[in-house]
Amino acid sequence: MDGGYAMKDAPANFIGGEWQTEPDTMPAVNPATGETIAQLPRSGRETVQRAVAAAKAAAPTWAGMPVFKRAAICVAIASAIDAAQEKIARLLSTEQxxxxxxAMGEVGKAADGFRLASELVKQLGGQTLPAEDPTKLVMTIRQPRGVYGVITPWNFPVNIPVEYLAPGIATGNTIVWVPAPSTSLVACALMEVIDGAGLPAGVINLVIGEGATAGDAVVVHPDVAAIGFTGSAATGKKIAERGAGKPLLLELGGNGPVIVFEDADLDAAAAAASR
Known part of the structure; x- marks a missing residue:
C-alpha cells in the first residue's frame, strides 16, 4: 500500500481510548486491483455493548466540560487532520x-467541519420566555442527549462521518461510530488522528463490522439515545423500524447519474433508474 496512511498497528476497533482487535476478520480491498490491503475486525454485538458502555461512561464528564474547551478540542482535531491530509487522502483513494x-478535497472539508462545529457551538444558546407571573423567570436550555449511534457510508467515508462526529461531540454528546465495511480502513486512520489530537477516551468509539450485526446492535441498544445514518433508503427504513421511538437523522438515497444508450430497453432502464 505505497503512500498509504501508516497506522501504528493493525486496523482495529477503538473503544474507550484503546485499540482492540477481534478474532474474526474481513478484508479491506483495493477496488481498482482487487488486492487485499489489510484485514479488518468483523465485530459482533458484544463489541458494540463494550463501545456503548464506554461512551456512556464518558458522557457525564464530556457533557460537563465547558463549551469553549470542547470547541478548542475540535480546533485541535481540525489541525491534526490538516497535518495528515495527504496521508489520509492517499489511503482514501486506495481503499475507496x-x-x-x-480525496484531498474531502479530507480538507472534514477538517473544516470540525472548525465549523467549534464556532457554531459557541453560539448555541437557549431562550428567556415571557411568563404570566411577574415573579417567575422562564428559561430554556440545551443539553446533550447522551450516546449517539452513527452509521456512515462508503462514498464519502471521511467527510460524511465528520458531519455527525464534529457537531455531536461539540455539543457534548458521546458517539459509537460504525463505518461502512468497505471503507473502514480509512475510518481507522481518521480515528487515530482524532485520538492523537487529545480527545478524551470514550467520547468517540469506532466499531468495525457489518450493518446487520454491528450496525443493528447500535440502533437497538437501550443506552443509545439517538441515531444518525447516511445510506440507502432500504437500510434507513430498517433503522427507523428497529430504532422506533429514538430521535433519528436519516439521509437516504442519492442522485447518481444514469447513461442510457440508443439500443437499451427503455422500460428496463426507467425501472432501474427509479429504484
Missing amino acids: GKVLAE
Whole structure:
C-alpha cells in the first residue's frame, strides 16, 4: 500500500481510548486491483455493548466540560487532520477508489467541519420566555442527549462521518461510530488522528463490522439515545423500524447519474433508474 496512511498497528476497533482487535476478520480491498490491503475486525454485538458502555461512561464528564474547551478540542482535531491530509487522502483513494485530488478535497472539508462545529457551538444558546407571573423567570436550555449511534457510508467515508462526529461531540454528546465495511480502513486512520489530537477516551468509539450485526446492535441498544445514518433508503427504513421511538437523522438515497444508450430497453432502464 505505497503512500498509504501508516497506522501504528493493525486496523482495529477503538473503544474507550484503546485499540482492540477481534478474532474474526474481513478484508479491506483495493477496488481498482482487487488486492487485499489489510484485514479488518468483523465485530459482533458484544463489541458494540463494550463501545456503548464506554461512551456512556464518558458522557457525564464530556457533557460537563465547558463549551469553549470542547470547541478548542475540535480546533485541535481540525489541525491534526490538516497535518495528515495527504496521508489520509492517499489511503482514501486506495481503499475507496476516488482520484487523489478529490480525496484531498474531502479530507480538507472534514477538517473544516470540525472548525465549523467549534464556532457554531459557541453560539448555541437557549431562550428567556415571557411568563404570566411577574415573579417567575422562564428559561430554556440545551443539553446533550447522551450516546449517539452513527452509521456512515462508503462514498464519502471521511467527510460524511465528520458531519455527525464534529457537531455531536461539540455539543457534548458521546458517539459509537460504525463505518461502512468497505471503507473502514480509512475510518481507522481518521480515528487515530482524532485520538492523537487529545480527545478524551470514550467520547468517540469506532466499531468495525457489518450493518446487520454491528450496525443493528447500535440502533437497538437501550443506552443509545439517538441515531444518525447516511445510506440507502432500504437500510434507513430498517433503522427507523428497529430504532422506533429514538430521535433519528436519516439521509437516504442519492442522485447518481444514469447513461442510457440508443439500443437499451427503455422500460428496463426507467425501472432501474427509479429504484
